[in-house]
Amino acid sequence: MADQIVTIKMFRYDPSVDAEPTYKTYEVPWKEYTTVLECLHYINENIEPVYFDFSCRSSLCGRCSLMVDGRPFLACVKSLDAGSTYTIEPMKGFPVIRDLVVDHSHIMEKVYATGLAVQSVEPIVKLQDIPYDLYWNTLEPLNMCRDCMCCYSVCPPLQEENKWESFIGPSAMAQVGKRFLDPEDQADRVSQAAFSGIFDCTLCGKCSAVCPAEIPHVELFTLLQQEAEKAGLKPKA
Amino acid sequence: MGKNKMVDQPVGPGDAGDNRISRRKFLGTVAGTGAALGVTGLLSGCKPGSGSQANVTPDVQVPVVETGVDRPFGVYEADVLVIGGGISGLFAAKEAMSGGSSVVIVDKGPWGHSGTSGINWGHDMETNEWSSDDGSATLGASIFLNDGMVDQDYDLALAKAAHEARPVAVNEQMGNFAERDQEGAPIGKNTDAALVVDHGCFPRAFAQFAKHKGAKIFDRTMVTGIVLSDKGEAAGAVGINLVTGDAIVFRAKSVVMATGSYAWCYGWTGNTACTIGGPENTGDGHSMFLSLGLEMRDMEQLPFDCVQIYPTSTAYGMGTLGLSIVNHKYALNKNGERYTQIQDDPALAGHNAIFMRLTMREIHNGRGLDNGCVYFDTSEIDTLNRYYRRARTRNRMIGYELPERAELHWEFWENASRPAAVSATGETKIPGLFYAAANTQAYSGCAFYGSVGSGYMAGKNAAIRAKEVARPNIVWSQVKDALNDAYGKLESEPNDGVRALTIYHKIQQTMWNGLSPLRDEKGIQGVIDALNTIKEKDFPAISVPSKSRRFNLDWRHALEIPFMWDCVMGTAQAALIRKETRGTHCRTDYPEMDNANWLVNTIVQKKDGTWTAVTRPIVDTIIPADQVAQMVPAIGILD
Numbered sequence: 116m117a118d119q120i121v122t123i124k125m126f127r128y129d130p131s132v133d134a135e136p137t138y139k140t141y142e143v144p145w146k147e148y149t150t151v152l153e154c155l156h157y158i159n160e161n162i163e164p165v166y167f168d169f170s171c172r173s174s175l176c177g178r179c180s181l182m183v184d185g186r187p188f189l190a191c192v193k194s195l196d197a198g199s200t201y202t203i204e205p206m207k208g209f210p211v212i213r214d215l216v217v218d219h220s221h222i223m224e225k226v227y228a229t230g231l232a233v234q235s236v237e238p239i240v241k242l243q244d245i246p247y248d249l250y251w252n253t254l255e256p257l258n259m260c261r262d263c264m265c266c267y268s269v270c271p272p273l274q275e276e277n278k279w280e281s282f283i284g285p286s287a288m289a290q291v292g293k294r295f296l297d298p299e300d301q302a303d304r305v306s307q308a309a310f311s312g313i314f315d316c317t318l319c320g321k322c323s324a325v326c327p328a329e330i331p332h333v334e335l336f337t338l339l340q341q342e343a344e345k346a347g348l349k350p351k352a
Numbered sequence: 353m354g355k356n357k358m359v360d361q362p363v364g365p366g367d368a369g370d371n372r373i374s375r376r377k378f379l380g381t382v383a384g385t386g387a388a389l390g391v392t393g394l395l396s397g398c399k400p401g402s403g404s405q406a407n408v409t410p411d412v413q414v415p416v417v418e419t420g421v422d423r424p425f426g427v428y429e430a431d432v433l434v435i436g437g438g439i440s441g442l443f444a445a446k447e448a449m450s451g452g453s454s455v456v457i458v459d460k461g462p463w464g465h466s467g468t469s470g471i472n473w474g475h476d477m478e479t480n481e482w483s484s485d486d487g488s489a490t491l492g493a494s495i496f497l498n499d500g501m502v503d504q505d506y507d508l509a510l511a512k513a514a515h516e517a518r519p520v521a522v523n524e525q526m527g528n529f530a531e532r533d534q535e536g537a538p539i540g541k542n543t544d545a546a547l548v549v550d551h552g553c554f555p556r557a558f559a560q561f562a563k564h565k566g567a568k569i570f571d572r573t574m575v576t577g578i579v580l581s582d583k584g585e586a587a588g589a590v591g592i593n594l595v596t597g598d599a600i601v602f603r604a605k606s607v608v609m610a611t612g613s614y615a616w617c618y619g620w621t622g623n624t625a626c627t628i629g630g631p632e633n634t635g636d637g638h639s640m641f642l643s644l645g646l647e648m649r650d651m652e653q654l655p656f657d658c659v660q661i662y663p664t665s666t667a668y669g670m671g672t673l674g675l676s677i678v679n680h681k682y683a684l685n686k687n688g689e690r691y692t693q694i695q696d697d698p699a700l701a702g703h704n705a706i707f708m709r710l711t712m713r714e715i716h717n718g719r720g721l722d723n724g725c726v727y728f729d730t731s732e733i734d735t736l737n738r739y740y741r742r743a744r745t746r747n748r749m750i751g752y753e754l755p756e757r758a759e760l761h762w763e764f765w766e767n768a769s770r771p772a773a774v775s776a777t778g779e780t781k782i783p784g785l786f787y788a789a790a791n792t793q794a795y796s797g798c799a800f801y802g803s804v805g806s807g808y809m810a811g812k813n814a815a816i817r818a819k820e821v822a823r824p825n826i827v828w829s830q831v832k833d834a835l836n837d838a839y840g841k842l843e844s845e846p847n848d849g850v851r852a853l854t855i856y857h858k859i860q861q862t863m864w865n866g867l868s869p870l871r872d873e874k875g876i877q878g879v880i881d882a883l884n885t886i887k888e889k890d891f892p893a894i895s896v897p898s899k900s901r902r903f904n905l906d907w908r909h910a911l912e913i914p915f916m917w918d919c920v921m922g923t924a925q926a927a928l929i930r931k932e933t934r935g936t937h938c939r940t941d942y943p944e945m946d947n948a949n950w951l952v953n954t955i956v957q958k959k960d961g962t963w964t965a966v967t968r969p970i971v972d973t974i975i976p977a978d979q980v981a982q983m984v985p986a987i988g989i990l991d
Binding site (some may be wrong): 149 | 431461462464465467470471472473474482500506518520521522524527528529530531532535536538539540550552554556557558559561563586595601603622623624628631632638664665666667668670671672673742743745746749750751752794808829851853870871878886900902903904905906959
C-alpha cells in the first residue's frame, strides 16, 4: 500500500550537540487531507521525538511555518499527496533552535520598531466610521498578518541582495502600510516607509504569493512608493 | 565554592540610596560568587564557582547571603512580574507600566503568539466602556450570564476596571481595527449600555506595544513555581528558558498570575487537544495556586462550544466553523431539527451557558449524532463572513468542501475557576500575588471582558503595591527545590521509563473519559481513581528521551504533567460535589438546575497532598441570593 504512505525527509539538528544538520526519512500513513503538521505529530508520537512548533492547527497563529520542498508554508494547512516524498526544513534564513524550530527574534525587533501603537498619542474617544470596503477588503486583511515569516524567507532584496540593513522586510512594512491607511493614525508613515527601505522593494510579489493571510503586499507597497515619491523621498538613481 | 550566594540589598535602579552599590563593586561581587543579585538585568554565566575570587573589590560593604542553591541560575528583577503574555497579562503589564512600575513578562510560548490569545483570531470584544455610568451596571448582566455564580464584590470591581480600561478604544489605538458594518459603523456602535460586543482584537499588537513601551520580555520561558518571602508574600518566580534550558529567578514586589486556562488538558486527537485553545494552556497558574494552598472556586465549570472536526487536520482549530450563542440558530440535532428556539427570545438571546445546556439536552435525550454532538446547518454560510472567513480560506488551502450539514463536536475553550478569595484589587490571599484571567466571566462567553477587567485591575494594584512595599526577600530553599525538581525531571533515567509525552496524553485521555460536559458520578470517580493510579505508577517512571536542554519538548511536558494532573483532579473533585446541572456542568444523574439549593460555589483545596471539596454560598453582598435566584433561568438538560 505504498500509495497510502507519505514520505517525509526531515531536517534534524540540535545545535547544542550536533556538529551539523542531518536529514532523516520517515514513512507516515496517509489519509485524505493529511497535513504536514499531522505527519510531524505522527513521527513524534510513533517513531521518535522530533522538534517543531505549532499552536492553532488552523492557519491563524503562524507558529508552524516551515519549508516544504523549498517553499514556505504553514504546516497545519499544507496538505500532502499519497505516495509522494517531501523535504521538510526550517524556515529559510533564520537561526535554528532545534530541528524545525527557528528564532524569529531578529525580525520581530524590526516589526516592533515600526511603532504600531506608540505614534498615536491622542486617546481615541469613540470608534469612528470606516467605509465598509476599506475596512473589509483592505484593513481587515492587514489585521491577519501572522508574523509567520513566510514572506521573509522568499524576499529577493533580503535573501539574495542582503539588504537587511536598509529594508525592514515585507511584514513589518505591511504594518507600516496598515497604519498609513488607518484614519486614526497620527504618525508620518510615508516618511517611515521611505526610511525603512520601501524603495528596496522591487514589487516582485513573491511575498504575497506565499502569504497564508493573503495580504496584498504589492498593492500596498506600490501605494507607499507612490506616496513617498510624491513627498520627494525617493532616492536618486 | 559550590553554592550561589545572594547579596540581599536593594540595588536596582529606583532603589538608589546609601546602600546603592557601585557598578564596579557589583561586578566584583558577582565575579566572586556567581550569585544572584537583586539588580535589574539578567546576569548570565552565573555558574557556581565561576569567575575569580581575586576580582572581588576589598571595600564591598554588602552582606552576602548563602542561597544554598547548588544549580546555576540567573536573576532578573522588576517591580512587577507578569506571568503570561495573553490579553489579560498584556493589560496588566500595560497598566502596571502606566502606574510607574518596571515590568517583566514571562511567557511560555513565542511572544505575541503564545497560548489562546496568541492565536490572534480576532477576538470578540465585550465591553462596557461606552456606558455613561462607571461600569457598575454590568454586574447585573454578569450575574445573569454566569448563572449567579459570581463574587459580587469582585465582579463589581472588575466591571469598573473594564470600563476604565477602555478595551475597544485601546484596541484600535494599538493599530487593530474593530469590525465595521455595511454602513461603516463599528458593530457595537459605541452604545451607552452595560455590555456591547465588538469584534477584532489581535493581541499581537498589544504584545508589540508592551515590548515597545519597555517591558522586559522573557518568552519561551516556563515558570515552574512561585517563590515567597519569609513573611509569606509573593517575591517572584522560578522559570526555565525552554530554548536554552537555563534557569532564571524573577524577583518582584508584585506578581500577576495570568497563565490562562487549562483547556489543553482535555483529550488528544493525534494533532490537537479537544479545545480551540493553545498548547501553552496546561493550567500552570491554577496548579501553582493550588500548590500554594489557595482554595479554588468552581473548577467543574469548563465552558464549551461546538466546532468543526472534519477534516481531522483542522479539527478543533480556532476559527473553524463553530456554534455558540452568536449563531445558535444554525444548530441542528441528528434529526435535522433546530433545538434553540427559546433563545430566539431576546431575553435569553445572549446566554451562552443556556445554549450549551440546550445542546447537552439534545445529546442526553438521544438526539445527538453518532460522534456525540450536533450539526451545523451551512445553508447560509456565505452570509457568515465574520465567523467563517478564515475557515473558508483554510478549507480552500487543503481542498475541503463543506457539506450541507457539518458535523461538529464540543470543545472546552476555557475554565471558569479562579482562587476563591480574590480581593476587589485583584489580590489573592497571598500578599502581592495578583490574579488576572478570563476565568470568572468565562461561561458567559465574555472572556475578553473578563481578561481585560481582571488584567487591568491586577496590573494597576500590583503597581500601587510595588510603590508601597520594600523588595521582599526570598526563601531560597524554594528555588533550590524547584530547580532540583525541574532538572531532576530531565536527568532522571528510571528503569522501565515511560516517555513524558505518553503520560501527558494519558492525563488528557483521562479528562476526556470522565469530565466531558455530560458527566455522572461513576465517570467522575473514574477520573479520580485513574489520576491516583497515574500518580502512583506513572509519575516515578516519567522519562525524557533526549537529555539535551535545548528546546526539549518532552522536558517541557514533564514539567507540565503535574500542573495538568492538579487541574484535572481539581475539576473532578468539584464536579463530584456539585450534584445539579448549572453553567456548563451537566450531570446526567442530577439533570435539573436547582436555584433553591445550589446557588453556591464549589471550593477545592489541596493541602499536604490531600484534596478537599466543599460548597460555600455565593458572595451576595450587593444583590441577595434570593433575588439572584429569580434572575437566573433554571434550565437543565431534561426534556
